[in-house]
Amino acid sequence: MGAPNPKKLGAESSATRAVLVDAAEQLIREEGYAAVTARRVAQKAGMKFQLIYYYFNSLDDLFLEVFQRGADQHLERMTQALASDEPLQALWALSSEPNDTRFILEFMVMANHHEVIRKAIGAFAERLRDLQAAAIARHAETLGLKPKIPPAATSFLLSSISRSLLLESALGVTSGHQEVQALIHSALKSLDEGR
Amino acid sequence: MGAPNPKKLGAESSATRAVLVDAAEQLIREEGYAAVTARRVAQKAGMKFQLIYYYFNSLDDLFLEVFQRGADQHLERMTQALASDEPLQALWALSSEPNDTRFILEFMVMANHHEVIRKAIGAFAERLRDLQAAAIARHAETLGLKPKIPPAATSFLLSSISRSLLLESALGVTSGHQEVQALIHSALKSLDEGR
Amino acid sequence: MGAPNPKKLGAESSATRAVLVDAAEQLIREEGYAAVTARRVAQKAGMKFQLIYYYFNSLDDLFLEVFQRGADQHLERMTQALASDEPLQALWALSSEPNDTRFILEFMVMANHHEVIRKAIGAFAERLRDLQAAAIARHAETLGLKPKIPPAATSFLLSSISRSLLLESALGVTSGHQEVQALIHSALKSLDEGR
Amino acid sequence: MGAPNPKKLGAESSATRAVLVDAAEQLIREEGYAAVTARRVAQKAGMKFQLIYYYFNSLDDLFLEVFQRGADQHLERMTQALASDEPLQALWALSSEPNDTRFILEFMVMANHHEVIRKAIGAFAERLRDLQAAAIARHAETLGLKPKIPPAATSFLLSSISRSLLLESALGVTSGHQEVQALIHSALKSLDEGR
DNA sequence: AATGAATGAGATTTCATTCAT
């Protein structure tokens, strides 16, 4: 029996549903999650706000769907990046993309108050780490290297650093940034070239 | 002394005022800035919510005061840490303190949508960076070292990494953390001992 | 029909909406515009105050709708009055009607601090003046008269005087009123009869 | 015994008291009576708002004092104007002064909701009317004229018209105004010159 | 598949006023 859907909802495949998710995503990107309300999403989508409750059980559900879709896309992109000839540099480039990174950060913050989101983003972060670590290990093996830094640590470091560069830039703080960028670039180049 | 401050009501030195700032700080630490409303702060402080407007004119003012007080304390503590015999390890220990770091992170996020906060935390971050970079440079000189990594970059890296360790831990993500901790510890030890 | 009005919620045709407009109008007539708050309107209508924001988005919108409805009715009545055999006397009778005149005066005052209302009542006053001036001119022509006083001035004078009679009466001041009424009556009679 | 002062208040002659009345008057002139609150008056005066309650029993008392002072000054000015060689033209000039007229209008509106103000402004209006009517009668007698329009009516008409010219101008409505101005000017000139 | 109607809860903010000092 399990837990049956307590409410009849709009079909998963509806075009309208997608429009709502799009609108919510845009809003999060532009103004942060705190700016997302049923009314504002609907307004952006050019629809009535009640539609949100028709398609989603609650605003949280909508958030979750926005996140899930974005996370899937990001994992996809990351997978492709890691498959390139210079996986570390590709990883860095993608991690430095302000768009995606700010988006993910927004959910990290939201997680504080949304149990459901916390689980989802936790799972996502873990998968991302594993994905990256595996690729880094694979790459090292290909080149016949025994890296001093464990793959998972490398993954963590690159994520941390790109995230912070972005976070600080948004605050207008940039002291030390150039030096770090230079360090990272040369390190990654060496690694990708097997030296 | 002539015309008083046009709007400021409660005295700076009031005990009540301090109680309110305490309550707000606690709330931010426990539930994040988004949970702070005049009503909730007052409730926590066991007071009427209007008192907040009596003492602060606006919620933003309260936020700012909470931040400023915490920032000052942190700078103070950091200054002391950097004055120790092993400044880098002390820096790291303080930066890894969940209390302070989560607190600062909360404001970094808040800054996205609060102009006033952005300026304040930007200024704070810059001061912190300069403070640390100067101490790191000083320490290197004392030991007669020429570090490969510029001081400001070292400061940035340590901040980024501690911040991310904390952020991810809150999400239940810890893969790669131990390895990073180990790396950092050994690196800092070497640096502090001049090797 | 595609994207609905981004914010408008309640339908234009709702009965509830009309009840709210009625209540607001009554309140303005009885106690003046300054007495109109969402709570009081709702109370008078026997409804929850949030309904006002459901139907009107803002109190100003409600004010505007009350005004517009009243203005339209007044213009209608004025048009009919001016079509009578004795247009000037009919104009005066209508302008002396305390109900309408006090109502309009209330908005004139409100206009001082409400940009939106200012525009609306400005437009209305202009239309009213033009309507009256045209009728007065027409009437003069019909009677083959060449009036010493320009039609627009006549319209202005009658409006001013009726307005002030009312305003002063409300203050309990009536000295000179009877004499003015007598003057106006005889003047209008002459004009209407073509002497 | 009568009704003794229920509260000890600041002296009538205090300079501080006058500063507060000044500030309130300025505020009414600039932003209308609805903008007058204890806080704003005090702010404008560069004082603490509690002082208002120290010097006046309530805000209404302050309003009343502002009005009384302004009314007395206006009566004074009017008396002087009426003593001139061309009393009617002087009367008109003073009545057309936007400053004073808007100020008085503001109180006429306030009267709707303030019993005390209503009585005060009623009494003032009556005195003003009597003053003007007497002067007009005197002037007619001096010139040996028997005016068709009773003096009180003349006073009423001039007040009404000047008031309305101002009220409409504020709304951006001016149609018919020039013609009226011209009429009034020529009529008053004739009267003043005894033709 | 969609939407008009409604509402309880709560947000920030402002006020007039009192009182003790």
Next chain:
DNA sequence: CATGAATGAAATCTCATTCAT
């Protein structure tokens, strides 16, 4: 004389959500 402290009341407005149609 003057002012810090406090508060009850009310203002406008927004939200998430439900329900009947």
